[in-house]
Amino acid sequence: MSTLIGLPKNGYRVVPGPEAYLSPSAAIMGVVLPEEGQGLIEGEIVPQEVAMEEIANRLLSARNPMLFPGPLVLWAWSDKAVAKAKALQDMVAEVPGMRIIPMPDYRPKYPMINPEVEINPNHPNLTIWHNNIDVCMFVGVHCHFANLALKIVRAGTDCYTIALCGERGHEDAMITLRDVHAEEVRKITETIKRVKMGRVSCQKEE
Amino acid sequence: MEALKISPGFEKVMPQEYLELVEDGPYGRGLGVKDLGTFKELIEVHPLCAGCALGLSIRLILASLPNPENTVIVGTTGCNAILMPQVAIHNIHCLFGNQSAVATGLKRALRLRYPNTHKDVVVMAGDGGVVDIGLAPTMHSWFRREQFTTIMLDNEGYSNTGGQESGMTRQGVVVNMAPLGKKFPKVPLHEVAKVAGCAYVATATPARARRLGQMVRRAILVAREIGPAYVQIFCPCSTNYKFPPAESLKRAKETEITEYMVPEAKEWIERIEKGPKAEEVSNEA
Incomplete structure (x- = not known):
């Protein structure tokens, strides 16, 4: 394990964002990718669980x-x-109101793309x-399309981006985790369930 | 097709186009030009000019691929580059002219990575990309006997940059930015291809759709087993040549259809086409 x-x-x-029309990539600004067992929150290296x-x-x-x-x-x-895919759908089911917009491939489909039903790295904003x-x-x-899309989203919108990566992570997302496979997605789902229960308990106490 | 299944549960969020491609696309079905209109095509809309023979040619080429699910198209700058990113199979856009160099590396890598499957690499570029700017990589791929197919979409000029003459423009022709007329003859690249080592060479026109489909299919199958293949397709450009779009097919007929095969290629094609399952060609290597 490397030093934090x-x-x-x-x-x-x-x-x-919106950061800028031509926003700098996080890597150029000095953000480095996390090591095993770590993640990034807004460019800061933190333990995976955090x-x-x-x-x-x-x-x-x-x-x-x-x-x-x-x-x-x-x-x-x-x-x-x-x-x-199964683990992700289970995760979505645990988040109230969470929906899915797929990115089935990376073809630019001007001018017919319907942003209600699909997303495309060429115009995610x-x-x-x-x-x-x-x-x-x-x-x-x-990776290369995720980097592109995340940067465009950060450049032109105020959306909070999370990237679960099967490789090294994405520094242009606000939160990123690396080495995320089905098991890690299930851990996130368990975390969501726990946080949700904690919130319900707090409301009951109030 | 095993590789073209949607992960269970995600079907309900997939756009309709992808559901149709999975259910009714040409992947793994051995379809051809004669089946057009009965299946979900790999390209359905494109931004090319009205009457563009190049758009029609690409439609026919895509319908003729023996195994579209195992095909990678390598292209370069030109009118077709505006259309190609929208096609529902793998395609790579290269720097202007280096498509045959990229295809060489790709084909060799695919052969190493998938030794038991035929992965067809098809270079598809305009006359500027093949005969002018990319002539050296094209010729050297033939000299080296690289086993991929090169298809030239010959619209006899540089059309999407305002109309400059290319090596394929005919002698004496005046185009927008070549007002004095072409000073030298059209490059006979199909003849050059024969002496440069191509095992299959054809000149085709979209006006003869089934014949074009047959030639593209034969070229790809020869490239798999025998050696490099070259297909030159005449695609008249109504924008650059200033004729009514409705005349494209009429003009497309004004070319010679030729076909050349080395003896090994001819034997191989006869074996496939006269076999028990002439329409189905396995992609197992």
Whole structure:
């Protein structure tokens, strides 16, 4: 396990936009990817469990939380993909009001894309604006397209982005976890259930 | 198709287009030009000009791929590049002219990664990409006997940059930005291809749809087993050549249809086409 680095030396935080028409990539601003067992919250390296807790809080507090599944989980190309897809659907079921807009591939489909029913890395900001999505979660999107889409979302919207990555994570998301497979998604679901129960208990006490 | 299943539970959120591609697309079904209109096509709308013979040619090419689910198209700058990203199979856009170099690496890598499956690599580019800017990579891929198909969409000029002459423009022709007329003859690339090592060479037109489909299919099958293949498709451009869009097919007929195969390729094609399942070609290597 490497030493926790925390925020970049310049204090740059990856926060909801609109950042700028040509926003800087988080990597250029000094944000580094997490090591095993870690995640990123707004550019700061934290333990994986802390990031999961924050994901649960963000999703449960959102007015309109949205899952954006990409080709790697939408298509049943392996048993692992099917297991992850199932785990994601179980997670969505635990978040009140959470919906799904898929990204089945990366074809630019001007001018006929319907942002109500699909998202595309070439214009994810339209989807975010059109639906007033305040928290979204990218899963199963190939790295280069996820980087592109997350940057466009941060550049032009105030959506809070979460990226669950099967590889090293995405520094351009506000929260990211690395090495996320079906088991890790189930852990997030358990965290959501626990946080939800905690909130219900608090309300009862009040 | 095993590879084209939607993860259970996600069917209800998939856009209609993808549901139709899975249910009724051409993947793994051995369809061809004669089946057009009976299945969900790989391209259904495109932004090309009215009457563009190139758009029709691409539609016919896509319908003729023996195994679209195992095909990667490699293209480059040109009118077709506006259309290709919308096609529902893998395609790669390269820097202007280096498509045959990219296809070489891709084909070799796919052969190593999937030794038991035929992964067809098809270069599809305009005349500028193949005969002018990309001539060196194209020729060298043939010299090296790289086993992929090169399809030239020959609209006899650079159409989406305002109308410059290309090597494929005919002698004497005046286009927008070549007001004095072409000074030298059209490059006979199909003849060059024969001596450069291609095992299959054809010149085709979208005005003869089934014949075009047959040629594309033969080219890809020869490239799998024998050696490089080249298909040159005449695609008249109504925008650059200033004729009514409705005349495209009439003009497309004004070309010679030719077909050349080396003896091994001819034997291979005869074996496939006269076999018990002439319409179905396995993609198992």
